[in-house]
Every structure is written in structure tokens, then in C-alpha cells.
Amino acid sequence: MMSNSKRQLILVLALLLFIPIGFLQVNMDPTRHKYEPDYGNVKSAVENKGGLPIEMALGAFTGFREAVAGLLWVRTDEFFHNGDYEAITPMIRIITWLDPHFIDVYETGAWHMDYNFTDADQRSDRRYIPLALSLMREGIKNNPDLPELYSDLAFTHYYRKISDFNMSREYYERGMKKIIEIEADAKANPNDANKKAAAQQAALQITTLGHGLAHTYEALGMPDEALKQWEYCYKAHMDNLAAGFGGQFGESSSAQNVQKQIQEMTMRRKWRATMTQPPVDYKFDAQLVRVAPKVFEMRGKLNSIGAKKFVLETGAHEWGLIDGTRIEIRFQDADYKTPEINNFSLNSLSLNPNLTIMQDSASVRDGKFSRKIDMSKDPEMYSFTAPKYTVTMWFNPSNHSDTPPQVQDRIGWRGEGMTDSRYLDTSGIVPGDTSGPQPGLRLLKKTFTLTHEDVMGQGQKVFE
Amino acid sequence: MSTIWLIANGTFGEAMRRKILNVFLFVALAIIVMTFAFTSFMPRQELVLIKSMGLGVIGLAGVFISVILGINLIPNEIERRTIYTILSKPVQRSEFVLGKFLGGLMTVFSNIALMGLAFLLLIVYKEHAINLDVLKGILMIFFQLMIVGALALFFSVFLSPFVNFFLTFAIYLLGSLSSITESLAKDPDHHKNAFVTGFFYLVHVVIPNFANYNIQNPIIHPEIHVGKEGLYIVQLIVYAILYTTILLTLAVAIFERREV
Numbered sequence: 209m210m211s212n213s214k215r216q217l218i219l220v221l222a223l224l225l226f227i228p229i230g231f232l233q234v235n236m237d238p239t240r241h242k243y244e245p246d247y248g249n250v251k252s253a254v255e256n257k258g259g260l261p262i263e264m265a266l267g268a269f270t271g272f273r274e275a276v277a278g279l280l281w282v283r284t285d286e287f288f289h290n291g292d293y294e295a296i297t298p299m300i301r302i303i304t305w306l307d308p309h310f311i312d313v314y315e316t317g318a319w320h321m322d323y324n325f326t327d328a329d330q331r332s333d334r335r336y337i338p339l340a341l342s343l344m345r346e347g348i349k350n351n352p353d354l355p356e357l358y359s360d361l362a363f364t365h366y367y368r369k370i371s372d373f374n375m376s377r378e379y380y381e382r383g384m385k386k387i388i389e390i391e392a393d394a395k396a397n398p399n400d401a402n403k404k405a406a407a408q409q410a411a412l413q414i415t416t417l418g419h420g421l422a423h424t425y426e427a428l429g430m431p432d433e434a435l436k437q438w439e440y441c442y443k444a445h446m447d448n449l450a451a452g453f454g455g456q457f458g459e460s461s462s463a464q465n466v467q468k469q470i471q472e473m474t475m476r477r478k479w480r481a482t483m484t485q486p487p488v489d490y491k492f493d494a495q496l497v498r499v500a501p502k503v504f505e506m507r508g509k510l511n512s513i514g515a516k517k518f519v520l521e522t523g524a525h526e527w528g529l530i531d532g533t534r535i536e537i538r539f540q541d542a543d544y545k546t547p548e549i550n551n552f553s554l555n556s557l558s559l560n561p562n563l564t565i566m567q568d569s570a571s572v573r574d575g576k577f578s579r580k581i582d583m584s585k586d587p588e589m590y591s592f593t594a595p596k597y598t599v600t601m602w603f604n605p606s607n608h609s610d611t612p613p614q615v616q617d618r619i620g621w622r623g624e625g626m627t628d629s630r631y632l633d634t635s636g637i638v639p640g641d642t643s644g645p646q647p648g649l650r651l652l653k654k655t656f657t658l659t660h661e662d663v664m665g666q667g668q669k670v671f672e
Numbered sequence: 673m674s675t676i677w678l679i680a681n682g683t684f685g686e687a688m689r690r691k692i693l694n695v696f697l698f699v700a701l702a703i704i705v706m707t708f709a710f711t712s713f714m715p716r717q718e719l720v721l722i723k724s725m726g727l728g729v730i731g732l733a734g735v736f737i738s739v740i741l742g743i744n745l746i747p748n749e750i751e752r753r754t755i756y757t758i759l760s761k762p763v764q765r766s767e768f769v770l771g772k773f774l775g776g777l778m779t780v781f782s783n784i785a786l787m788g789l790a791f792l793l794l795i796v797y798k799e800h801a802i803n804l805d806v807l808k809g810i811l812m813i814f815f816q817l818m819i820v821g822a823l824a825l826f827f828s829v830f831l832s833p834f835v836n837f838f839l840t841f842a843i844y845l846l847g848s849l850s851s852i853t854e855s856l857a858k859d860p861d862h863h864k865n866a867f868v869t870g871f872f873y874l875v876h877v878v879i880p881n882f883a884n885y886n887i888q889n890p891i892i893h894p895e896i897h898v899g900k901e902g903l904y905i906v907q908l909i910v911y912a913i914l915y916t917t918i919l920l921t922l923a924v925a926i927f928e929r930r931e932v
Binding site for chain 1: 717731851878887888896897900901904928
């Protein structure tokens with residue numbers, strides 16, 4: 209039997225051990241936060257309209273967090289295939305709260321929001337755009353070391369969806385910087401297998417990030433920077449080939465593609481220096497016709513002259529009308545400005561049912577365009593409750609999807625070889641959801657202002 | 673030390689005779705069935721679910737094994753009166769308690785090792801590569817269970833198995849909700865009562881923090897790398913050893929005075 213004094217001494221010693229325990233816990237807390245979800249977020253998911261069952265929240269805290277998130281993600285996919293779009297966004301919110309490192313959910317979730325919630329004619333619901341951007345930014349904040357997230361936000365959302373080339377450039381450059389940091393970190397720690405694997409993974413992102421940045425420089429009318437970027441990409445592909453990263457065929461084919469881009473860019477830069485002058489009048493005009501309540505026909509003209517039969521090597525060409533140029537069309541509440549959502553809470557998921565935004569485009573053939581848009585079939589997307597609306601039709605020479613290269617051969621990357629006596633806009637502000645002006649950009653733009661009666665009235669009415 | 677080892681071996685042998693390993697068989701079966709249940713999902717989603725469910729199931733089964741073993745190790749000996757035979761020999765009570773704990777820990781280890789092996793093989797089958805990161809997750813589950821076992825054994829020296837079962841589970845849950853206690857202890861805007869925040873702070877640093885050991889996120893998402901992970905794992909092991917030492921010391925001190 210142990211003596212009383214010995215027993216007491218042991219008890220005191222045992223209790224004293226709580227001091228290093230507390231010290232250790234406080235020291236470990238910052239690292240623990242990297243592994244588990246924030247309590248406030250899970251609490252919101254349970255209490256607010258997210259409707260996360262309490263047992264799932266409990267499961268999330270007892271080792272089944274990723275499983276709960278994974279199963280919710282599978283359920284979300286079912287909602288998508290059943291067309292139950294309204295249920296998807298809260299699920300995406302809850303899943304990324306539970307598992308902030310579930311990359312697929314950020315990428316696929318934001319893609320759904322930007323592209324797949326559509327009206328009867330497959331036009332996306334643009335009220336989701338600020339949410340999609342916010343989700344992607346949060347994904348980057350939670351996973352700052354993954355270059356693919358920067359690339360996805362830069363291309364899928366800023367470049368392709370809203371043509372905001374300034375923001376696209378910002379995220380591409382941040383992604384490129386991240387690749388360089390990851391590679392430098394691996395070089396500084398040659399024995400760290402994790403860092404080596406991360407560097408290899410990052411090096412292969414050159415195809416998406418590196419090429420994307422070059423295209424964005426081109427869209428911003430910065431051919432010198434674009435060429436430098438292509439040259440950087442070529443070297444990176446050759447380095448990957450030498451190091452045996454990725455599929456040899458893939459890297460070799462990417463290197464060949466880059467070589468072709470360098471050659472084409474070098475030649476086009478040379479020819480465009482002279483071909484774009486003097487500026488040509490594109491004689492843009494547009495007309496808006498109300499066919500029936502909420503049904504409009506947008507039509508007009510564009511003298512889209514470009515270089516026909518262009519020979520890259522010699523610069524030989526013939527001037528003529530080029531088909532395939534696109535006119536962007538946007539119909540929205542007159543006072544609407546795309547908001548920036550910084551805190552993607554469950555409350556922010558409520559779309560404004562009184563907000564109307566529609567964006568589409570029309571193709572120019574033989575110098576003319578026409579597009580009939582029926583917004584009467586989707587009253588939930590196009591509520592038309594505002595007193596006034598603006599309809600803007602514009603031609604953006606810097607946008608690759610709107611401007612074929614032969615047209616750019618005549619008017620340049622930013623419309624410097626284009627003029628218009630009535631509708632030239634040199635403010636650099638691209639209508640729509642872009643965040644700021646693109647200096648030096650020349651657009652052709654015509655805006656109509658309509659009243660509620662103009663939209664809802666019966667019979668045909670022409671707006672000039 | 674040899675006495676502790678002898679008691680540990682005896683405890684381990686008895687646990688084996690009680691076919692506690694059958695739990696492993698059920699879990700292994702569940703994991704194998706799970707691999708075929710998720711085949712309709714995309715490969716990345718399937719792997720997320722398999723890894724997360726696999727590690728979660730191993731952890732949960734391990735908690736049950738540890739608690740059920742821990743709450744019965746000493747009361748069983750008292751109930752069957754075999755403790756008199758043991759203590760009548762030159763065996764210190766502290767040696768008895770430590771031997772029982774070590775035997776229980778060996779049983780938990782063998783279970784976790786077998787479940788972990790089945791899980792590892794499954795991941796090899798799915799990924800066509802050996803994923804040693806999975807072992808980190810299983811190792812941390814083991815150290816988490818070491819504290820759970822010590823907690824159950826500590827309560828078993830002065831509580832009935834029935835009460836002990838619920839109390840140990842309650843503390844396991846409380847310790848798994850450390851982000852909640854930590855959040856309650858925080859008061860950046862000075863709106864809460866200082867005693868309340870102080871109480872939750874104490875709970876946060878004193879109650880065994882089982883949530884520390886849930887390190888599976890980067891294992892499930894291999895593209896995620898957590899900085900200083902090696903240091904964190906060492907801290908977790910030290911934490912488990914310190915906490916177990918406290919609980920066993922307290923158990924020995926109480927058991928020394930207990931009438932059996």
C-alpha cells in the first residue's frame with residue numbers, strides 16, 4: 209500500500225501535468241484549425257435555412273466530416289439532374305463550410321451557378337454571377353496553394369463568362385506567382401517528397417495558367433507581354449519534358465502548340481502595325497423591336513471588315529466583310545450594378561426575385577444581325593417589376609469569342625483600327641458584369657432606355 | 673516491469689478469447705461492401721467517400737472497442753473475485769492497473785492494425801499505388817483511442833460500468849467538439865461574462881481534445897498540404913502520452929485506497 213504522503217505527491221505531480229497539456233493545446237490550435245471546419249459556419253448551416261440535420265453536424269465533428277460533405281455533394285448532383293436548382297446553392301454553401309478543401313465543389317458549384325441555371329432558351333441566370341465569383345474567391349482563400357483554382361476563376365468565370373480581362377489577368381498572374389513559389393519551395397527542400405510532388409503538379413498547370421495568361425494579355429491588347437508569356441510557356445514545357453513530368457506526348461504537343469502561337473503572334477503583330485491604319489468606319493447601328501410583351505427583336509448592322517484570304521507569312525490579304533463577329537445584347541433593370549459579394553453566407557443565396565437581367569449575343573452575317581429574344585417564358589428569371597430598363601448592344605473587339613482574328617487584323621486587338629461616327633465608346637468600360645475599365649479599349653455601343661410600359665405593352669413597337 | 677507485462681499479456685489473451693476481434697471482421701466487411709457501394713460515383717468522389725468513411729468507421733469502431741474494454745478491465749476482475757488471487761501475490765496495485773491498461777491497449781492496437789491493414793489494401797486496390805499517408809490517419813486514431821481507453825479505465829476504478837460507459841462517451845463527444853468550446857471561450861467583442869469565457873477556456877484546454885486527432889482531411893484530399901504536419905503529429909503523440917499518464921496516475925492513486 210502506498211503511503212499517504214507519496215500518494216499526495218503523485219497526485220500533485222499528475223495535476224501539474226495539466227500545465228504542459230494546456231500549453232500544448234494552445235500551441236496546437238492554429239494547426240488544428242487547418243484540419244477542421246469553422247464552428248460558426250457549421251452552426252449557421254444547422255440554424256439558418258441550410259437545414260443541415262444536427263446528426264450530420266455531429267458526424268462532422270466526430271471524424272465523418274468529409275463523408276458527410278461527400279454524401280451531400282452526391283445529393284447535390286441529383287438535385288442538378290432533377291432541375292431543382294434552388295436546392296443546389298445552399299448545399300454547395302454547407303459542403304464547402306464542412307470541408308473547405310473539397311476543390312470539386314468550388315469548381316463545379318461555381319460553374320453550375322455561372323452556366324447551368326438557365327432559362328427556356330439556355331441563357332444563364334446572371335443573378336448568380338456575383339455568387340459564383342464569391343464562391344471561387346473563397347475557395348482560393350481556403351486553398352491558396354492550389355494554382356488550378358486561380359486558373360479556373362481566371363478563365364471559366366472572368367475571361368469566358370463575363371469578359372473581365374483585368375480580373376482574369378489578376379488571377380492568372382497570382383496563379384503563375386504561386387507556381388513559381390511552389391517550385392522554389394521544392395528546390396529549397398529537395399528531400400521533401402510532398403513539396404516535390406506539389407511542384408510537379410504545379411509545373412503541369414502551365415498549360416492552363418500559362419497559356420491562359422498569354423491569351424488574356426492578348427485580349428488586353430498587350431501583344432509584347434503575350435509573346436513573352438508564350439516564350440515562358442515554351443521553356444516551361446521543355447523543362448517539364450526534360451524532367452519527365454506529365455505525359456511526354458501531352459507536353460510535347462503543348463510545346464508545339466506554343467511554338468505555333470509564337471510564330472502566329474509574331475507575324476500578326478508585325479502585319480497589324482500597318483494593317484490597322486487608318487481606322488475604318490464600322491457603321492454600327494442597332495434597332496430594338498417589341499414584338500409582343502416581353503418579346504423583343506434586336507437587329508442592326510455592322511460593317512465588319514476584315515482581312516480575307518490572309519497569308520500569315522507574307523501578310524497578303526483582301527479586305528472584305530467577315531462573318532462570325534458577334535454583337536452582345538444585355539437587357540437589365542436600369543439601376544442595376546453587379547454587386548461584389550465578399551461574404552458568401554446562406555442569406556446571400558436568396559436571389560432577388562424582382563431583378564431582371566438577360567444577356568445574349570447575335571451573330572453578324574453579311575454585315576447584319578438579328579436576334580429574337582422571348583423573355584415571357586421565364587417569369588421567375590425575368591420578373592419585369594422595375595419601372596425602367598436599359599437595353600445595350602455592343603461590339604467588343606478585344607473579346608475572342610466576339611471577334612474573329614481576321615477582323616482583328618483590320619481593327620487591332622483593342623479596336624484601335626476601328627471608328628464609328630455615332631457609337632464609338634472610348635471609356636474602356638465593357639457593359640455587363642465587369643469590374644472596371646480596360647484602358648485603351650474602343651467599343652461600339654448603343655443603349656436604349658425603356659419604361660415598364662414599353663416592355664409590357666401590346667403590339668409591335670420600334671425603338672431607334 | 674515484468675509483472676506489468678505478465679498482467680498485460682493475460683489481459684490481451686483474455687480479450688482475444690472473448691473474440692473481441694470479431695468487431696474487426698464486421699468492420700472489414702463493412703469497408704469492403706462500402707467500396708462497391710460507391711462505384712457509381714465519379715472516381716474522385718468515390719475515393720473521397722471511401723477514405724472518409726473508412727477512417728471514420730475505423731475510428732468509431734475503435735472508440736467502442738476502447739470504451740467497452742476500458743470500462744470492464746478492472747470491474748470484471750473484482751466481480752469474478754480473481755483480483756484477490758492477483759493482489760495476494762507480490763503485485764502492487766499500480767502494477768495491476770498499468771498491466772490491465774497495457775493489455776487493453778495491445779488489444780486496441782491489434783484491432784486498429786488489422787482494420788488499418790484491410791483499409792490500406794483497399795486503397796491500394798482503388799488507387800493502384802501504396803498510399804502511406806493513410807497510415808498517419810490510422811496512427812492518430814490509435815493515439816486518440818489510447819486516451820479514450822485511459823479515460824474509461826480511470827472512471828472504472830470508482831464508477832459502475834454502466835455509468836462509466838455514458839460518462840466516457842459524453843467526454844469523448846465533448847472532446848470531439850473542441851471547435852465549439854474554443855468558440856465559446858472566445859470573446860473578441862467583450863460581450864460575454866468573463867467567468868463564462870474562462871470556464872469554456874478551461875474546458876477547452878483541460879478536457880481531452882479528441883478533435884485534435886482528426887487529421888484525415890489532407891489524406892482524403894491529397895492535393896492539400898498542411899504545413900508543419902510532422903511537428904503537429906509529434907505534438908499529438910506527446911499530448912496523448914501526457915494525458916494518459918495523468919489519467920493512469922490518478923487511477924492508481926484512487927485504486928490504492930479502494931476497498932476491493
